[in-house]
Amino acid sequence: MFDRRTVLAGLAGLGLSPLGARAQGQGWQSRYPELVLAVIPAENASGVTERYAPFVDYLARTLGTKVTLRIANDYAAVIEGQRAGQIHLAYYGPASYVRARTVTNGVVEPFVTTINSDGSIGYYSVLYVRADNPATRLEDLRGKNLCLVDPNSTSGNNVPRFAMNKLGIANPDQFFSRVVYAGSHENAVSAVQQGTCDAAFNWWNSETDSNLTRMANKNMVRADDFKIIFKSDLIAGSPYAYINTLPEEARAAILKAFMDAPTADKAAFDRLSDGKDRGFHAVTHRDYETIVELQRFVDQMRRARS
Known part of the structure; x- marks a missing residue:
């Protein structure tokens, strides 16, 4: 588990962060021997670990680099982690994604959301x-x-x-x-x-x-x-988002791994939703424009109360 203090305290020890890494040989994996995937706290830590462990293993095998799961104590910790470059991939709700996009000046970018059992997208x-x-x-x-x-x-x-x-x-x-x-x-x-x-x-x-x-x-x-x-x-559906400072070939490989998951490792994919989701659907920031407006409303409301 980690929170905002953990994220900030860990900055001094960063080695190969996406904001400061230098190429060390051929292929993006040599620059990123580890990718960190963080998940907002929808359920308890053990539940998140059990749900995501098979999928994290699948991503590591497919991408050819270590993938580490991080479970946050709060939503802000995930946002701060991506702003700091410590978290490469994250699973957000739409509003927390928009907040992350805002505080990182566009560095955080959504790439997929899930397709529900009835074929709809969203919740x-x-x-x-x-x-x-x-x-x-x-x-x-x-x-x-x-x-x-x-x-x-x-x-x-x-x-x-x-x-x-x-x-x-x-x-x-x-x-x-x-x-x-x-x-x-x-x-x-x-x-x-x-x-x-x-x-x-x-x-x-x-x-x-x-x-x-x-x-x-x-x-x-x-x-x-x-x-x-x-x-x-x-x-709008809850997105997975990466930091777009990752190399283009890394982002393409991540997107493909997610899109292929329902057939490449059905058991791992099904574990994420207890078998309720059909697959992944590619998204961009434009799919969350209504959430941007929602975020403005909430921010204005907070300012009015303060």
């Missing part, structure tokens, strides 16, 4: 409450405790705040008794289960593929103990 933000909660809509939760995920989470903060604003809840801190950041999607759901929060926003692809169903598959919760009382419009 939703939903609001969970316990099944026995009498609330049937978001507006019924006045005076209750709300769990968000992280300030840089799309489905766990930015889309919810935009949606609440449209519903007339311009200041959630006044509408709810308490608004807290749980730190991860799993933590947010667990808080509802334990009664710490009355409701929590989270990501949702379909009835059979969501953070809740994945937690249920790991016997962390029972899916039937929860119900959804709000669902957003479709959000």
Whole structure:
């Protein structure tokens, strides 16, 4: 696990960072004997490791260089890691990607997102409450405790705040008794289960593929103990992004490895989503223009409150 302090403290020891490496022989692999892939904290560290380990092994074999998985304590750590050049590849939510793109002045670049089981691209933000909660809509939760995920989470903060604003809840801190950041999607759901929060926003692809169903598959919760009382419009798919200071041939090889994964190593690919995704779809920054506008809204809202 690492956080922002770890990222910054590690800068002094960087050897072959993409911002300072020099060619050492032929082929991009000689300049990058290790690529670091980081993942935002959607679930606990052991869950991320189990989910990604086969895919990381596949990438290492295919790319011909070591690939190391890093699991962040928060979204900002991944963003700072890419800005510092310590993280070459990262899995983001759309809003955290846009934030990374902004703070690195365009160095972070999306290259693929996943295709859902029904062929769609994208996902939703939903609001969970316990099944026995009498609330049937978001507006019924006045005076209750709300769990968000992280300030840089799309489905766990930015889309919810935009949606609440449209519903007339311009200041959630006044509408709810308490608004807290749980730190991860799993933590947010667990808080509802334990009664710490009355409701929590989270990501949702379909009835059979969501953070809740994945937690249920790991016997962390029972899916039937929860119900959804709000669902957003479709959000752009969560992207994998690399730093574009990597050599062009490296970026091309990474893109090809991802696109080939569903057939080249189906077991490793299926493990990422419990077999729910069809494949990868190539994306560019233009696919996230609506998220850029969403980020501006959230930033303006933060400035207005400060």
